[in-house]
Amino acid sequence: MTTTITPPVREILLDCVRTATAAPSVHNSQPWKFRVRGGRVDVYADSSRHLRVLDEEGREQLISVGAAVFTLRLAIRSNGYRCDYTLFPEPGEPDLVARVTANRPAPVTAAAEALAAAVPHRHTNRWPFAQIPVPREALDRLRDAARREGAVLAVANPAGRDAVLRLARHADQRLRRRPGYRDEFARWTGDRVRNDGVPPRAAGPWDALESVPVRDFTEVSAQHQNGEPFEPYPTVLVLTTASDRPVDWVRAGQALQRVLLTATWQDLATMPISQPVEVPAVRWLLIEPGSGLFAQMVLRVGYGRTTEGTPRRPLSEVLMPSHDSRTDGSVRARRRASGGSV
Ligand SMILES: Cc1cc2nc3c(=O)[nH]c(=O)nc-3n(C[C@H](O)[C@H](O)[C@H](O)COP(=O)(O)O)c2cc1C
Numbered sequence: 627m628t629t630t631i632t633p634p635v636r637e638i639l640l641d642c643v644r645t646a647t648a649a650p651s652v653h654n655s656q657p658w659k660f661r662v663r664g665g666r667v668d669v670y671a672d673s674s675r676h677l678r679v680l681d682e683e684g685r686e687q688l689i690s691v692g693a694a695v696f697t698l699r700l701a702i703r704s705n706g707y708r709c710d711y712t713l714f715p716e717p718g719e720p721d722l723v724a725r726v727t728a729n730r731p732a733p734v735t736a737a738a739e740a741l742a743a744a745v746p747h748r749h750t751n752r753w754p755f756a757q758i759p760v761p762r763e764a765l766d767r768l769r770d771a772a773r774r775e776g777a778v779l780a781v782a783n784p785a786g787r788d789a790v791l792r793l794a795r796h797a798d799q800r801l802r803r804r805p806g807y808r809d810e811f812a813r814w815t816g817d818r819v820r821n822d823g824v825p826p827r828a829a830g831p832w833d834a835l836e837s838v839p840v841r842d843f844t845e846v847s848a849q850h851q852n853g854e855p856f857e858p859y860p861t862v863l864v865l866t867t868a869s870d871r872p873v874d875w876v877r878a879g880q881a882l883q884r885v886l887l888t889a890t891w892q893d894l895a896t897m898p899i900s901q902p903v904e905v906p907a908v909r910w911l912l913i914e915p916g917s918g919l920f921a922q923m924v925l926r927v928g929y930g931r932t933t934e935g936t937p938r939r940p941l942s943e944v945l946m947p948s949h950d951s952r953t954d955g956s957v958r959a960r961r962r963a964s965g966g967s968v
Pocket residue numbers: 648649650651652653654655686687689690693748749750751752823824840841897898899900901934935936
């Protein structure tokens with residue numbers, strides 16, 4: 627028996643790519659590029675958008691690209707196509723992070739539909755959250771979201787939360803002393819009208835209780851934020867993986883976006899706190915010694931006010947030409963780390 631594969635038309639895949647660009651990224655650097663060819667989309671890391679001071683190894687860049695890969699997979703599924711993916715499909719091309727293939731039509735599941743509906747409503751929320759505890763069932767769904775993407779999400783207990791926040795504040799101070807940090811930060815923040823970076827309107831106030839380490843995205847702008855008391859007992863989550871290779875960072879990014887969208891679907895506000903994972907000496911302290919896990923991201927979740935989105939680059943800036951002779955030939959067939967489905 628022969629199976630007929632009906633890939634989506636190019637316009638549908640372009641729409642899916644546009645949706646993928648709504649993913650979160652470190653400093654809204656949007657460090658990705660896409661190539662659409664037939665029924666597949668190749669997702670690349672854009673090295674010109676790598677934050678070399680903050681993210682020397684490129685870990686957060688790959689987390690950001692991973693978040694875009696998950697969003698792309700979700701968009702394809704919610705458009706009614708089965709979706710397969712391979713991470714780092716070409717051994718000689720480390721910037722080619724994922725090959726996502728849309729093949730035959732498949733019914734859209736309620737879960738995919740719900741997560742896809744959350745994509746335009748997910749925004750980083752740097753404002754105080756209400757003093758309402760996040761229910762256990764909601765946290766269980768977030769943990770399950772991470773697990774489905776091969777990561778582990780831990781909910782900090784009160785002592786763990788205080789320790790993580792303390793480490794985050796300490797890391798924030800160390801980062802400010804890192805040579806080149808301020809100049810790099812200035813490139814991605816400030817008042818200029820543009821379609822990347824974090825605009826001052828997306829920056830929240832600083833915590834008047836000096837507990838939550840909100841990254842000060844107005845630091846280099848003319849506008850300065852006021853202090854406001856944040857929730858005294860924030861819900862803090864730590865996203866971890868079982869190993870710490872580039873493929874794990876991409877998985878962590880996919881898990882991050884699945885967790886964030888699952889939170890958004892549950893009306894939970896979210897704020898990544900990455901300072902403690904940006905200082906290696908601090909990053910190791912986030913995890914119990916001997917647990918065998920590697921901290922990839924810290925998150926704060928809760929019930930917050932509505933926030934606006936940040937800008938995104940147009941499709942024309944992130945699309946690569948569809949033809950590339952280098953990837954023609956039998957090497958295409960090779961598969962390394964394989965993925966799964968939404
Ligand atoms: C790897 C990574 C690290 C991030 N670190 C922080 C952080 O430390 N503080 C923060 O406020 N936001 C952080 N963010 C959120 C980004 O700043 C945010 O995704 C980006 O500005 C786009 O805005 P949006 O999330 O509202 O779409 C991080 C996001 C990613 C993917």
